[in-house]
Amino acid sequence: MSARRAPGRDGESSPAVRDRAVRFLRTRWRVLVRLGVWSVLEAGQTFLAGYALARAMDAGFLAGNTRVGLLWLGAAGLAVGAGAFGTGRVYGVVAALVEPVRDRLVSAVVGRGVREADSGTLSGLTQQVEIARDTLAGLVLVSRSFLFTAAGALIGLFSLAPLLLAVVLPALVAGVGLFAATLRPLARRQEAFLAADEALAEDLGAVCQGLRDVTAAGAEARVAAGTGERIDAERWAARALARWSVARVAALAVGGELPVVLLLATAPWLLGHGVTPGALVGALAYVTQSLLPALQNLVHGLGTSGSRLTVVLRRLLPAAESGAPRPDVRPDPPGTPSPTRAHDEPDAAPERHDSPGLHTRLTPPAAPALTLASVTFAYGPASEPVLDGLDLVVPVGGHLAVVGPSGIGKSTLTGLVAGLLEPREGVIRVCGDSVPSPQAAASRVLIPQEAYVHSGTVAENLGLLRRDPVPEAELLAAAEAVGMTPLLRALGGPGGRVDPTALSAGERQLIALARAYLSPAPLALLDEATCHLDPEAEARAERAFAARPGGTLVVVAHRVSSARRAARVLVMDGPRTACGSHDELLRTSPLYRDLAGGRPARPAAPVR
Numbered sequence: 001m002s003a004r005r006a007p008g009r010d011g012e013s014s015p016a017v018r019d020r021a022v023r024f025l026r027t028r029w030r031v032l033v034r035l036g037v038w039s040v041l042e043a044g045q046t047f048l049a050g051y052a053l054a055r056a057m058d059a060g061f062l063a064g065n066t067r068v069g070l071l072w073l074g075a076a077g078l079a080v081g082a083g084a085f086g087t088g089r090v091y092g093v094v095a096a097l098v099e100p101v102r103d104r105l106v107s108a109v110v111g112r113g114v115r116e117a118d119s120g121t122l123s124g125l126t127q128q129v130e131i132a133r134d135t136l137a138g139l140v141l142v143s144r145s146f147l148f149t150a151a152g153a154l155i156g157l158f159s160l161a162p163l164l165l166a167v168v169l170p171a172l173v174a175g176v177g178l179f180a181a182t183l184r185p186l187a188r189r190q191e192a193f194l195a196a197d198e199a200l201a202e203d204l205g206a207v208c209q210g211l212r213d214v215t216a217a218g219a220e221a222r223v224a225a226g227t228g229e230r231i232d233a234e235r236w237a238a239r240a241l242a243r244w245s246v247a248r249v250a251a252l253a254v255g256g257e258l259p260v261v262l263l264l265a266t267a268p269w270l271l272g273h274g275v276t277p278g279a280l281v282g283a284l285a286y287v288t289q290s291l292l293p294a295l296q297n298l299v300h301g302l303g304t305s306g307s308r309l310t311v312v313l314r315r316l317l318p319a320a321e322s323g324a325p326r327p328d329v330r331p332d333p334p335g336t337p338s339p340t341r342a343h344d345e346p347d348a349a350p351e352r353h354d355s356p357g358l359h360t361r362l363t364p365p366a367a368p369a370l371t372l373a374s375v376t377f378a379y380g381p382a383s384e385p386v387l388d389g390l391d392l393v394v395p396v397g398g399h400l401a402v403v404g405p406s407g408i409g410k411s412t413l414t415g416l417v418a419g420l421l422e423p424r425e426g427v428i429r430v431c432g433d434s435v436p437s438p439q440a441a442a443s444r445v446l447i448p449q450e451a452y453v454h455s456g457t458v459a460e461n462l463g464l465l466r467r468d469p470v471p472e473a474e475l476l477a478a479a480e481a482v483g484m485t486p487l488l489r490a491l492g493g494p495g496g497r498v499d500p501t502a503l504s505a506g507e508r509q510l511i512a513l514a515r516a517y518l519s520p521a522p523l524a525l526l527d528e529a530t531c532h533l534d535p536e537a538e539a540r541a542e543r544a545f546a547a548r549p550g551g552t553l554v555v556v557a558h559r560v561s562s563a564r565r566a567a568r569v570l571v572m573d574g575p576r577t578a579c580g581s582h583d584e585l586l587r588t589s590p591l592y593r594d595l596a597g598g599r600p601a602r603p604a605a606p607v608r
């Protein structure tokens with residue numbers, strides 16, 4: 001459950017992002033000019049807001065000329081209207097600047113997704129493209145607004161009295177400089193926090209979906225420890241981010257609020273050096289009404305959205321060029337020594353069909369897929385054992401059918417292998433890992449008779465046992481392999497909604513089969529998982545599982561035809577339990593002859 005990391009680090013990919021941005025802006029100079037023209041209206045409004053106020057005071061109200069005062073205030077009001085008109089035009093121009101960026105990113109990302117037929121990566125990246133678009137638009141608006149507002153206010157201060165500019169400018173420059181210095185470290189902390197957050201979300205998503213397996217495997221403590229580590233990692237990342245955010249607040253205080261204090265503190269001196277009361281009021285208006293809000297927007301906008309945009313672009317651009325790392329799903333299980341006694345000899349490897357996705361997931365392990373050594377199990381301390389000293393080896397790629405009369409212990413056997421039951425004696429290993437253990441749990445998938453289907457999309461149902469979203473091509477291939485394609489179409493494809501109550505038992509089984517087929521676990525246990533399918537559909541599903549590259553199939557046979565398909569058959573018959581090929585068992589097992597429709601060995605001994 002690893003975090004989806006950014007492909008490049010700060011120093012490596014920032015220049016690439018910058019170069020692209022510069023090239024792009026050069027080709028869009030006309031849009032930039034339009035943006036500048038409309039923004040000048042905003043700057044003009046800022047300028048007039050303070051200047052008109054000063055004139056209204058000095059030439060109007062303080063000089064006893066109310067009419068002049070009102071006229072200046074009226075001029076300021078008109079300027080507000082003109083500024084609002086300019087701001088309205090700015091939105092349209094920003095769209096003309098940002099939409100092509102989005103289009104380019106989408107083309108790059110979709111191009112890569114189509115090349116790799118990787119719809120999971122594609123949907124994730126296109127979502128990030130939308131984030132990049134929105135964030136970029138916000139950034140253009142905020143930084144442009146700061147530049148033109150600051151220009152209007154500083155020119156206004158200089159026009160009122162150069163001394164006012166001398167008081168305000170150093171603090172403003174210091175504040176902006178401090179903020180600029182925090183940008184890069186903040187972006188790094190933001191990136192670390194996002195990675196920690198994603199890792200935690202991914203981990204929790206997988207854990208919540210697999211709670212039943214976690215409990216069945218007795219892995220609560222281990223899973224809790226892993227999740228705890230991710231929570232701690234996110235906490236530390238959040239703390240580091242918060243520490244740097246304090247520097248942002250300091251920048252705001254120095255650049256936006258200190259000038260107010262300075263103006264008030266130096267007011268007597270300023271008034272003594274030719275600054276008029278109206279000019280002082282105008283300067284305070286510039287600082288409190290224009291500069292401070294613009295700086296606040298810049299700090300919050302660039303500080304958060306800017307870091308987010310950097311992170312998203314770093315992911316998108318290198319990903320579009322070189323491809324995102326493919327997630328590894330399961331490490332190879334370690335090899336273990338072979339058991340000494342085996343009922344079932346290794347089979348020849350079954351015919352494989354080529355499926356690149358599954359080849360990468362199902363690496364054949366060295367140990368047998370399943371080993372039972374002297375396994376004894378009873379449901380109660382005083383009960384007769386259902387299994388008594390059972391030995392069994394199923395090699396990797398094997399296909400074993402389990403048959404026997406009803407109540408003989410077939411489901412008990414699968415329950416033991418799945419870790420749902422604990423043997424009284426003996427050892428069970430899956431791919432070399434003893435049961436119960438998280439490794440063994442990750443290597444097997446049990447499909448019971450009652451198929452579990454939840455409301456959600458088809459893709460969500462089928463990908464339930466996978467950590468990452470399943471690429472659509474793989475999903476369709478799995479559905480086709482187990483014979484689910486007509487149902488998939490009827491449900492509206494991978495994105496179609498599933499209503500569990502509207503599905504027949506057979507349809508639910510098909511969904512469970514496709515889900516298990518997509519699972520990274522190499523050992524599939526089908527416990528009457530096809531009992532609601534017709535013989536033809538059952539045969540198709542079983543053949544698909546038997547042919548999974550690196551996959552091993554143990555099927556509790558519902559019909560004798562299932563046993564005929566298997567390379568080996570385990571006939572559960574109490575002390576006469578035997579394992580062998582169909583032909584061998586016809587010769588050696590009276591019960592199997594009976595089940596297979598040969599000479600009856602004993603009355604009424606059905607497969608189930």
Ligand SMILES: Nc1ncnc2c1ncn2[C@@H]1O[C@H](COP(=O)(O)OP(=O)(O)OP(=O)(O)O)[C@@H](O)[C@H]1O
Binds near residue numbers: 407408411607
């Ligand atoms: N939870 C349980 N508690 C006590 N006994 C149980 C429990 N589950 C099964 N048994 C008993 O254990 C024996 C084996 O049952 P199991 O379900 O494994 O047989 P099966 O061969 O799978 O039967 P079927 O083909 O009918 O599903 C039966 O005698 C059954 O009554």
